[in-house]
Amino acid sequence: KAGVTQTPRYLIKTRGQQVTLSCSPISGHRSVSWYQQTPGQGLQFLFEYFSETQRNKGNFPGRFSGRQFSNSRSEMNVSTLELGDSALYLCASSRQPPGTGRSTGANVLTFGAGSRLTVL
């Protein structure tokens, strides 16, 4: 069974540009969540989508946005890039949202390999 696929794996942008990252979840997984990882801040939650609806969002500015399509694939967009946006962006998929309380396995996360963004 195919894993979580993130594209592109690496990209370089300049300040002020925008970027779109893609995440294809495991077949049957309806929840996709996005995370930013930097050396200084560690892993931080960006947002989570379930059945095309954004269920929650972390503490990031409005330049960070996302969406989920009917086939559960998700994209995130960062506009007006800043140097501090350089990071590894990870997505994860699960059958149910990761914060769901019941420990049934349906909310176990499967992570993609990440998209490493460098902003110059």
Next chain:
Amino acid sequence: KNEVEQSPQNLTAQEGEFITINCSYSVGISALHWLQQHPGGGIVSLFMLSSGKKKHGRLIATINIQEKHSSLHITASHPRDSAVYICAVGDTGNQFYFGTGTSLTVIP
């Protein structure tokens, strides 16, 4: 303010040793995850807990909801266990918080 605190930050062990990594959290949680990240960035989910204890091979995860504390144990540690271990919690408001990670090195 850190909603999730992990200790220790760094840990070096000899092969075969029993290892414990601790995670304390301050929010009301729906679920707690233990993650493993190897050099190069790939993250693997080890456990998802909302109560009690889980075991998978040499790994054991426990959670005490009343004390807001979880532990990850590795028995008979091996150099291939060398990685960063991250505790993450989903709170009752659907937010997700991460600990800063514990970097484990197991020496042969």
